[in-house]
Amino acid sequence: MTAPQRIGPYAIERLLGVGSFATVWLGYDAVLDARVAIKVLAENWSHDLRVRERFLDEARLLRRLEHERLVRVHTVGELPDGRPYAVLAWADRGSLRDRLADGEIPAPTALRLLGEVCAGVAVLHRHGIVHRDLTPGNVLFRSAGPDDPDAEQVLIADLGLAKALAAASGLTARAGTPGYMAPEQDDPGAVLDTRADVYGLGRLGVRLLGADPTDAQPSRPGQPPDLRLREDVPPAVAAVLARATAYHPADRYLDAAALRAALTRACDPAERPVTVKRAGSSKGPVAAAGSGRRGPPARRPRRPLLTGVAVVVAVAVGQVAAEPGGTGSARSGGDMYTTGPLTVALPPGWSAMGATWAGQYGVDGEPEPALVMSPRPRRWAADPQLPGAFVGLSAATAARTTPAGFLAERTHGDCAPAPARTTRQAGVEWTVVLHVCGRGRPRIVESAGLHPDGPALVYVQIAPPAGSGPEFVDTLLAGVRVSGPPR
Known part of the structure; x- marks a missing residue:
């Protein structure tokens, strides 16, 4: 692939990556003396209006949210051949995929990292957005600033598959990455919600903390996830990841914020075991996610005000x-x-x-x-x-x-x-x-x-x-x- 000399006002230095729908180049802004990442829609998709709109949706979403845990968008433009491009903040310290390729990440670091990723996805969920493609390649790192050279920010990237919850229904195309994609994403008639991302986060956790991540199989109907984590991982974390990667959405945490809270409890040695009783069940108490006991994960009790039958509904219009x-x-x-x-x-x-x-x-x-x-x-x-x-x-x-x-x-x-x-x-x-x-x-x-x-x-x-x-x-x-x- 021949690198263009310029894209808009930016001088192109090198190729950063190639994906199914876009190519990303490292550009230099001479006016601001800063490097940027420039994402260009792939030429073979330039005439597909659906893909073009999805490409622009990503820039609009990131620009609208403008959050420190998400990749920032500076501007958008169009090449002479009509292909759109988006100018993004450059993640100068690479991706989680790069770091995993270099070897195992120590458990304390991996747990902190997983918590940061959950916090980033929670920003999307608070705005009614489902990412739908949470993979190591979509977790990026950026230097935090000159005051602390070792500090860095964890960023959520590649929202090209993200949709407002209002539109993330059976009317949308199947999308996601095998191994991290929730089972319901295989069903063209499924209504997706934040728990699809909880599944992806759980699979990221298995990749970061598993004793043999390449051998960890996705969930199957009627079978609890069989997770074997490394010996230096707190035992209660296995129950949290098992619940996050449950086959049925109703058995998972509600959203990324709830998963992050459960991970925090599981990693706190002062946390006491607690028990809850499943709603509508005559069975005895089961271990809560943060209790350290293995076994079927329990639902988090709801506050009394929020009552109603169990239901998964995404409003098909509007962003709620x-x-x-x-x-x-x-x-x-x-x-x-x-x-x-x-x-x-x-x-x-x-x-x-x-x-x-x-x-x-x-x-x-x-x-x-x-x-x-x-x-x-x-x-x-x-x-x-x-x-x-x-x-x-x-x-x-x-x-x-x-x-x-x-x-x-x-x-x-x-x-x-x-x-x-x-x-x-x-x-x-x-x-x-x-x-x-x-x-x-x-x-x-x-x-x-x-x-x-x-x-x-x-x-x-x-x-x-x-x-x-x-x-x-x-x-x-x-x-x-x-x-x-x-x-």
């Missing part, structure tokens, strides 16, 4: 998602449904499922409550023909923005928003924005208001039935209730 709620108190009665603090009046023929709101966290670090309702709520995320609604409650959001400001963040790339309107329903002043879309769901209604009894934002995203008008939206909003002051 629902995760499994707890068990026990969600109930439906006639045309009403209650889960935790949320109660809704169901339109005729609709049902609902309780959940929690992935990417939205309270002051205690737990996901905030939500529910999904539709004629077929389990299918609503993946079927654009189904009407339905997502209802979420967030005190954390109310503390940082207004309902109108929150809705301004809920953009839909293929949709044209109408001017916002307001309506007062059931004591809540709602801001409502209708989006008319060119593909997928023809109409999306975004609405938000403040809980009248406390500092919490109520968010309702609606895909209304065909032929319905504003009256349907207002009636649905009038049926949303919040019980008690928000926590």
